[in-house]
Amino acid sequence: MTVNTATTTLPRAGTVRLAAESVSLAYDDRVVVRDLDLQLTDGSFTAIVGPNGCGKSTLLRALGRLLRPVGGQVLLDGHAIQRTPTRDVARVLGLLPQTPVAPEGLTVGDLVARGRHPHQSWLRQWSRDDEAAVAEALTWTDMADLADRPVDELSGGQRQRAWISMALAQGTDLLLLDEPTTYLDLSHQIDVLELVARLHAERGRTVVVVLHDLNLAARYAQRLVAMDDGRLVASGAPEEVLTEQLLADVFDLEARVVPDPVAGTPMVVPVRRLR
Amino acid sequence: MTQLEQRTAAETRVHQPGETTVRVGPVSGRVRWRQVTVVVGAAVAVVLLGAASLGRGDFPIGLTDVLRTLVGLGEDTQEFIVLELRAPRIVVGALVGLALGVAGALFQTFARNPLASPDVLGITQGASAGAVAAIVLGGTAGGSGLLGGLGVPLAALLGALVTGLLLLVLAWRSGIDGYRMVLVGIALWAVAAAVTDWLLTRAEIYDAATAYVWITGSLNARTWGEAVPLLVALAVLLPAALATSRALGVVQFGDDTARGLGVRLVPTQAVVVLVAVALTAAAVAAAGPIAYVALVVPQVAIRLTGGARPPLLASGLVGAALVVGADLLTRTVLPQALPVGVLTAAVGAPYLLWLLVRGRRRSTL
Numbered sequence: 336m337t338v339n340t341a342t343t344t345l346p347r348a349g350t351v352r353l354a355a356e357s358v359s360l361a362y363d364d365r366v367v368v369r370d371l372d373l374q375l376t377d378g379s380f381t382a383i384v385g386p387n388g389c390g391k392s393t394l395l396r397a398l399g400r401l402l403r404p405v406g407g408q409v410l411l412d413g414h415a416i417q418r419t420p421t422r423d424v425a426r427v428l429g430l431l432p433q434t435p436v437a438p439e440g441l442t443v444g445d446l447v448a449r450g451r452h453p454h455q456s457w458l459r460q461w462s463r464d465d466e467a468a469v470a471e472a473l474t475w476t477d478m479a480d481l482a483d484r485p486v487d488e489l490s491g492g493q494r495q496r497a498w499i500s501m502a503l504a505q506g507t508d509l510l511l512l513d514e515p516t517t518y519l520d521l522s523h524q525i526d527v528l529e530l531v532a533r534l535h536a537e538r539g540r541t542v543v544v545v546l547h548d549l550n551l552a553a554r555y556a557q558r559l560v561a562m563d564d565g566r567l568v569a570s571g572a573p574e575e576v577l578t579e580q581l582l583a584d585v586f587d588l589e590a591r592v593v594p595d596p597v598a599g600t601p602m603v604v605p606v607r608r609l610r
Numbered sequence: 611m612t613q614l615e616q617r618t619a620a621e622t623r624v625h626q627p628g629e630t631t632v633r634v635g636p637v638s639g640r641v642r643w644r645q646v647t648v649v650v651g652a653a654v655a656v657v658l659l660g661a662a663s664l665g666r667g668d669f670p671i672g673l674t675d676v677l678r679t680l681v682g683l684g685e686d687t688q689e690f691i692v693l694e695l696r697a698p699r700i701v702v703g704a705l706v707g708l709a710l711g712v713a714g715a716l717f718q719t720f721a722r723n724p725l726a727s728p729d730v731l732g733i734t735q736g737a738s739a740g741a742v743a744a745i746v747l748g749g750t751a752g753g754s755g756l757l758g759g760l761g762v763p764l765a766a767l768l769g770a771l772v773t774g775l776l777l778l779v780l781a782w783r784s785g786i787d788g789y790r791m792v793l794v795g796i797a798l799w800a801v802a803a804a805v806t807d808w809l810l811t812r813a814e815i816y817d818a819a820t821a822y823v824w825i826t827g828s829l830n831a832r833t834w835g836e837a838v839p840l841l842v843a844l845a846v847l848l849p850a851a852l853a854t855s856r857a858l859g860v861v862q863f864g865d866d867t868a869r870g871l872g873v874r875l876v877p878t879q880a881v882v883v884l885v886a887v888a889l890t891a892a893a894v895a896a897a898g899p900i901a902y903v904a905l906v907v908p909q910v911a912i913r914l915t916g917g918a919r920p921p922l923l924a925s926g927l928v929g930a931a932l933v934v935g936a937d938l939l940t941r942t943v944l945p946q947a948l949p950v951g952v953l954t955a956a957v958g959a960p961y962l963l964w965l966l967v968r969g970r971r972r973s974t975l
Contacts, residue, residue, distance in 0.1 A: 401866050425872030432866040438722065441918035444626060452860050453872035460639040460856070461631060483626060485918075505871070 349376035359406035367393045368565040380535045380542045382556035390565040391545045399430040399511045425453035429507035437486040443497045444482035450504035472504035492523030512544040528555045553600040577601040648914045652927035660700045663938045702832040703937045704930040705840045709893035711929020714904030715920035716886040719858050721788030727905035728890040731795030733773050734899035735802035738825040740769020745821045746813040767895035774887030786879045827900035827951025836896045843892035850885045900951045902958020
């Protein structure tokens, strides 16, 4: 169980690893995110929440260098991420897209081994470090017994574990996950989030995750970032962000917020949709 | 305790059976013996089929005489038949198969779609349009129907390259989406086919017959004049193709994952498509569009090697074996000598149909 230590609202406690500086993002001419600032400190666990189409996945893509901002910049360890070579970024920052696709017939072991790509070269294709990292990632995610199974034969939950295992083998300090619980039933959602929380707690990974489920976000993340219509509307510890007022403003939802009987984190009980 | 057991389990799983880890100094890699076996096996098959092919024909020559001739000890007649008539044909066949196999593997891996091949993407059709234009528009005045030895191959090369570049430009939107590339390719195929048909309807009957033979894909009457340029092209393009192999393995995962793993996506995409187009153009210029080799071979290779993507080198060698073998079949077993493209089309077209009907889960068009 992750304990929410209600850290500072302003992330000045640790070093800033990843930052968005007045970032604006657009697809073609459609501006999705406007003038957004966000700082992510070393060892933090942040969940980005917001209604559909608010730009949270778009923001995550920009943080992971998949999308070039039309204004402002993203800084990774103080350097403009767009001017950092892809390979250097990939050694520090790992990301898991929303619905990653593995080629038919690819085994779990081979998938996880691909996580070592940024550390390999033409001559060095399978070093001792690669082998150790892959073996450890498989063990740590409990996928070792499934290593020679094709990824496409796995269940949704197992598949997501395999991808997380790949991200672990990549050995990056930072990990960005875009809705890793999509299409999973509740127990597998918990399973995946427990795994991510362990990556944060035991392996010291700095985690940013886009999540739909507010209650799960509040339970697992130390910090919530709420977005609405391309802007950042609230940021801080879950109990500060998840208020009845915010739910009304951002989600058009009348709701009660009560303490989660298990974790003590805020829990949303919806009443009705507001017009 | 359990942690320890799991760890050993993981390590044994990372070491998969049939695989040897090689580490010498800073060099390291994994040797997958099944892939090595397929590569060696296909290479041996090419040599054996080639040797058999050298001896077969209107003047059968025994294997020992073939070998004597190859080392320069044969009679003059045999030497002429083996080295000047049959050897170039077989070498061109093998190189064309190699080029088409590798091109198909590049396209299919890149587009994540088994339908993506130079046949479906219109590149070979573009070559046909170029060649038919040269035959029909170039030669009617003199009645010969041919522009001469260089005219048709160069026109085919040009046709393939122009179609390939159009494919790259039209499918490009800050990178290439594989699905979009297949759709654009099919449209280009239709345009090139229309141009070819229009030219054929205008053609003199003799020219039309020549053009028909050409667009079927044939190894008849190939000389060293076709083999040598092809060999040079492959000497450049094959290493370039193999150099993209490592990145291709990650590109297969989709654009976002590939970039997340540190692949420079846009340059990689551009190089892969250009190399695949150039390989196809070189092959088609030498032997005409030998149908469906590039479509079928990578899928055969993937099943032989048991991996998750068409292996480049194995695809090339299987392609070479297929073309040399098909040529041998058309010249010996079948009652009348057919162009080799007829045989590959007879095998390839039903396969394409099967591929479409089967409806693969992720790779569907």
